[in-house]
Amino acid sequence: MILVNRFLLYLLFIIPSALFAAHFEVGRDKPHHTLKSVLQLAKDHDTIWVDRGLYAEGNIVIDKSVVIIGRNWPVIDGQKKSEIFSIKASHVTLKGLVVKGSNYASLDDPAAIKVYDAAYVTIEGNRLDDNFFGIYLQYSKHTLIKNNVIKAYGKEEQMIGNGIHCWKSDSLQIIGNTISGHRDGIYFEFVTHSVIWRNVSHNNIRYGLHFMFSNNDAYISNVFKQNGSGVAVMFTKNVIMINNHFIENWGDASYGLLLKEISDCHILGNRFNSNTAGIYLEGVSRARIEDNTFNDNGWGMKIQASCMDNVIHKNDFRSNTFDVSTNGDLVLNTFERNYWDKYEGYDLNKDGTGDVPYHPLSLFSKIAETNPSAMLLFRSFIVVLMDRSEKVMPSLTPDNFIDLYPRMKPVFT
């Protein structure tokens, strides 16, 4: 009975739509030569196949729910004169296209693919090259951006836009994209209930990922490498960050992850390798920072005195120059059960937890914080002596900045 029902459903809905939706072919030796002419003929739910070739048609407005699929990488060229695709209808799909050369403008932010107020748009498997903005969403919902390669060659912050720019949107999925050479790799402003998954964002001029006022989002298993200033999450709440890699974000104002004025976030299982500062926290409250590894960073964690009620639990701190630093005497955060490679205590009852509490804050990190030129004396005998005596009897560093149960062995090996 169920089978018959399914069959009837199929007959009723799927076959008719397949019958009435038309297919168009665009190409040099096909009936239609330009995308624009086909778009005028097409109706909602039609499919347009684009053959290999160069299509320089200026601004292409898509105001019908069509599917556009490229065969053998057709090139849609904006010739640095205009925005290329302007999507103004819902249920549009763009696939397998090379989109390049959008123009530069400072007033209306032209992009290779810009979505205006449309939902259920799919942008999948495209190559975007040398555009001002890559993909730009405004007032978009339920949009999928997947497996695109977005590349630009920006030199200065003012002269280049963001790779994937999302503004006032909801329920987006940004999956498996590779973004480089833009201002911010991925930019979120007023975007909610969205997921950023398995993207690689590297060598961007400013941030690999930039969050502003975007609540209830998650980013998972992304790689952020060698960006000008790492990743920034600001003025936001309920963001989940899991299993991301923050690698080699180096510079005077560079952080693996910059957290500013955020609350109720969960930072779990991330890796911070060779950054100037792994995580920088300012005005952060109620964050859980768990199961992360901090390797070879200048500072593992810079936690400012304006942070409160954060729990730093079960993280590994290995071969960082300084594991943590802070700028005041107020400590309202909990450090628990972390592994510190500089810990020198013992474990008599063999329960895996050191019997002596650990003060992760070194005196010298405090001195260097207020007096940067002191860095010149780092690792000198006298400084090591001072640090040692401070570890035994904290007098200048806050004595409640403490891990009561330091682990003897790393969480991850």
Add this chain to the structure above:
Amino acid sequence: MNRILKYVMLDIVKSKLVIGYTLILALLSWSLFSLEDNSAKAVLSLTNVVLLVVPLVTVIFSTIYMYNAAEFIELLASQPLKRVSIWTGFFLGLSAALVTALILGLGLPLLLYADFAMAAVLLTTGIMMSLIFVSLGLWVSSMTRDKARGISTAIFVWLFFAVLFDGLMLLLLFQFSDYPIEKTMIGLTAFSPVDLCRILILLQLDVSALMGFTGALFRDFFGSTKGEWVAFGLLTLWVVIPFYFSTKKFRLKDL
């Protein structure tokens, strides 16, 4: 001169002290590298060996050696030899022996375990340290005839460069923290070979931290190739100048 170099070197290489020095260096570095699963930590400990142990052993050994060789020097001076070549022969012999000890003891495990750039920097600074403190040891021994006084001066020289100088720098830093003293501080490091070497090593070891704001000031200077050459130039001066003064002293000395 070559003859003297050969005699001195063979004499030192045979001495138990230098063999012991080589063995201890080797033992330290091999055990550090095999005990620590993290080679960066072992390198860190070896940095302290290069900055503290090497100068101490070198300066005291060369001072004592010169005092013990006083009669041999008198004998040589009675021969038709130039005093400058006698002195240079001793300097080169001592340096060659101690540098060999360093390369055998520290260099081999470093090259095997640590990454190449790090090993190269640590070994070069170690060699420079040896040369500088042999030169300083010679100077100390040329100053006074009294062995006890000479050795205590040598120890003080080591103590000054290893500990006191940095203490003074730190004091200065706090006293004048309201003033822009960064450049002065960098200038002052030229007066301590230990500090110069430490900074050269630091630039390899703590790259991530030095890429930040705090390290900016001396990364810009010492991190550039020009800065590195300046640092090595200064280290060479630290070999040449004490040696020059000691030669001058020895040439006119009434043995």
